Amino acid sequence: MATPRSLWRLALRVLLCIAIAVCVLWGIGALWYQAPLRWLWLVPWSVLGMATLLAVAGRMTRSRRRRVIGAGLVAALALLGWWQTVLPMHDRDWADDVARLLDADVDGSRVTLHNVRNFDWTRDDDPAPRWETRTYDLDGLASADLVMSYWMGPAIAHTLVSFGFDDGSRVVFSLEIRKERHESFSAIGGFFKQFEAVLIAADERDIVRVRSNVRDEDVYLYRLAIPRAQLRTLFLAYVDEAGTLQQAPRFYNTVTSNCTTIVFDVARHIAPGLPLDIRLLLSGYFGQYAHAHGGLAGRGRFDQLEAAGRITDRARAADRDPDFSRAIRRGVPGIPEAETR
Known part of the structure; x- marks a missing residue:
């Protein structure tokens, strides 16, 4: 029989998986619409995103899980940093x-x-x-x-x-x-x-x-x-x-x-x-x-x-x-x- 503590852990894990999935999908959209050479970035981002989901879901050993989650966090921070450099402009070839x-x-x-x-x-x-x-x-x-x-x-x-x-x-x-x-x-x-x-x-x-x-x-x-x-x-x-x-x-x-x-x-x-x-x-x-x-x-x-x-x-x-x-x-x-x- 599941204890209250184990149910809280499960709920937290589900919420983290949802948050990571949203982050991965947002990153795919950002890279698709704004990144130069987008396929060069989309593939590793998507693979790392799926790996991070599996790690949070507990499908890896503890040591490997830490490495994957750490890499995913670094990638997310790097993506957010790059996103801040995408700025609006007046000087384009407008319709x-x-x-x-x-x-x-x-x-x-x-x-x-x-x-x-x-x-x-x-x-x-x-x-x-x-x-x-x-x-x-x-x-x-x-x-x-x-x-x-x-x-x-x-x-x-x-x-x-x-x-x-x-x-x-x-x-x-x-x-x-x-x-x-x-x-x-x-x-x-x-x-x-x-x-x-x-x-x-x-x-x-x-x-x-x-x-x-x-x-x-x-x-x-x-x-x-x-x-x-x-x-x-x-x-x-x-x-x-x-x-x-x-x-x-x-x-x-x-x-x-x-x-x-x-x-x-x-x-x-x-x-x-x-x-x-x-x-x-x-x-x-x-x-x-x-x-x-x-x-x-x-x-x-x-x-x-x-x-x-x-x-x-x-x-x-x-x-x-x-x-x-x-x-x-x-x-x-x-x-x-x-x-x-």
């Missing part, structure tokens, strides 16, 4: 749509944004580049809309915020991966410093239309219930984030630094008490999170707002219409009819 960093000048209520993206998309891999300088009057900042674009099932969505002004102009902010010219998005790679982060300011016909009409993503739009007086704080929080990224590059992270977490961080500027929630990780449910905390305009249950806020078909129908932004908002709860005429 056209993330080639420039947003730069902003703030003069009282006037904000000038340099490098606002206004591409003409026909194919995802062949846009017609156009970068513009635009000036906005924050005294005329009238609205903010949450845009969610689903590209990988109901739990994962890209999150953007579109700001509207009294004169009808709009600008959309989006935190995105800053992929190099040869790269494509990888959710797993986003855990292992594969991509830097970039904050894009873009014309709505560019950044929404490319998702709905070119990439065939399913797009939803919700009017945010933010008092007009607080819109300036939200807008300037994005401007500050752009300045931070310009001064110090940062890696995009699939969980901790992505398109949804930035919306949450920015929203906390005006509502510091917003709680953490699993829906911040499962970004496809961020709309439900916003609705649960009174963040969406319009009356009704969330499923009603969601159905009315699906703009995919309207965006595809509007396509190159100069009134694209008005067309996609028709019927969206909380948006005045005058705004969509």
Whole structure:
């Protein structure tokens, strides 16, 4: 019959094996995505990891077990030390749509944004580049809309915020991966410093239309219930984030630094008490999170707002219409009819 002491030892051994397995898998991912000559390092790391697991599980003699565990610990420390040398950079051969960093000048209520993206998309891999300088009057900042674009099932969505002004102009902010010219998005790679982060300011016909009409993503739009007086704080929080990224590059992270977490961080500027929630990780449910905390305009249950806020078909129908932004908002709860005429 097992004694309490032996059961504790068994439990501790199981926990150590789980921790080592996680460490080995993390190391495999880190080496796969970042190490030069990765196979030269992957094979010995994997073999040593398996040997360490066997040693902790008690499948070796005591003297050999100590040597293997010691070697595994040294290898883990060496890997962590190397990992700290993998640093984000601004100087790479970037893809056209993330080639420039947003730069902003703030003069009282006037904000000038340099490098606002206004591409003409026909194919995802062949846009017609156009970068513009635009000036906005924050005294005329009238609205903010949450845009969610689903590209990988109901739990994962890209999150953007579109700001509207009294004169009808709009600008959309989006935190995105800053992929190099040869790269494509990888959710797993986003855990292992594969991509830097970039904050894009873009014309709505560019950044929404490319998702709905070119990439065939399913797009939803919700009017945010933010008092007009607080819109300036939200807008300037994005401007500050752009300045931070310009001064110090940062890696995009699939969980901790992505398109949804930035919306949450920015929203906390005006509502510091917003709680953490699993829906911040499962970004496809961020709309439900916003609705649960009174963040969406319009009356009704969330499923009603969601159905009315699906703009995919309207965006595809509007396509190159100069009134694209008005067309996609028709019927969206909380948006005045005058705004969509």
